[in-house]
Amino acid sequence: METRYLRTFKFVLDLGSFSLAAQELCITQSAVSQRIKFLEDHYGCQLIDRSGSTLKPTPSGEKVLAKTNMILMAVHDLENDVKNLGKKVEFSIGFTPTFGFVFLPKVLDIFLKKNTHEIDIKFITQQSDQLIKNLADKIFDVIVIEHCEELKNKNLALFPLFKDEMVMISSPSLGIASEETRLEEFFKHRLISRRDGCSSRHLFKDNLSKTGNSVENFRGVIVHDHLRCLIQSTLQGQGVAFVSRSLVTDHINAGNLREHVIPGFCNTRSRTLACNRSKVHDPLLKDFIESVFQTFNVQSPFRTSENAAAI
Numbered sequence: 001m002e003t004r005y006l007r008t009f010k011f012v013l014d015l016g017s018f019s020l021a022a023q024e025l026c027i028t029q030s031a032v033s034q035r036i037k038f039l040e041d042h043y044g045c046q047l048i049d050r051s052g053s054t055l056k057p058t059p060s061g062e063k064v065l066a067k068t069n070m071i072l073m074a075v076h077d078l079e080n081d082v083k084n085l086g087k088k089v090e091f092s093i094g095f096t097p098t099f100g101f102v103f104l105p106k107v108l109d110i111f112l113k114k115n116t117h118e119i120d121i122k123f124i125t126q127q128s129d130q131l132i133k134n135l136a137d138k139i140f141d142v143i144v145i146e147h148c149e150e151l152k153n154k155n156l157a158l159f160p161l162f163k164d165e166m167v168m169i170s171s172p173s174l175g176i177a178s179e180e181t182r183l184e185e186f187f188k189h190r191l192i193s194r195r196d197g198c199s200s201r202h203l204f205k206d207n208l209s210k211t212g213n214s215v216e217n218f219r220g221v222i223v224h225d226h227l228r229c230l231i232q233s234t235l236q237g238q239g240v241a242f243v244s245r246s247l248v249t250d251h252i253n254a255g256n257l258r259e260h261v262i263p264g265f266c267n268t269r270s271r272t273l274a275c276n277r278s279k280v281h282d283p284l285l286k287d288f289i290e291s292v293f294q295t296f297n298v299q300s301p302f303r304t305s306e307n308a309a310a311i
Contacts, residue, residue: 016054094140111291159273168260171237190239191218
């Protein structure tokens, strides 16, 4: 049996539609229907439940789909192995500054121990919106981003990670109490912030707006493009900042910074790993995804059903 029949079957169920599968495969909807009919005739049973608005596998279809994923992965791995014989592999990773600053070194340590052959790795730090665009344009193999709004893109495989906890911080020299603090206390100081386009600034401005305030209420604003400079400015008492807690945990524990709770503020944003759906079973990409999940101490998405929709 040719793998195109199994690949069509997988796309139909991944996308839940004959028409969407046809668009993705660049063939007619009639050709998709014929391939599915061939499979159902071949196995002698119905593989797809067509009764609902979204197509789903029948019990027999679930078994065929599980084997289909294994077969297509094996074919893909074989093609890559043959194609890359004697070649240096290139791998491009895009990420936000927070992920790169806190987690990327450990991810790379795990990833490179699994891949001892020659790899040219490109690291690019950008804001989330630009990373998503460049991933869609295939500039990156994989991205990891923090974001405030829900991600929706049928061409991307999305792997949710632990949410990122945000915290208001200040130097003890400013004398702001560590416990729950009224927003007005912070307006007496300068705000130290990332530039517009950063999800942390977006979340902070949204929080302020919901309380009828804005960044204009602060004594002034200091904008840093580099996280290290932002943290250093806060340590020196130049102002207050709203950042990922993962960036400053050591400073908080050592007493160099104070963390504050502001009533009514949303203090979390989402963190997601994303890649193009068509490349999700690439061996190198799969190793990187598993390295990220290992860094966060969670089970690989390739060994659980939770991320079945993404894969």
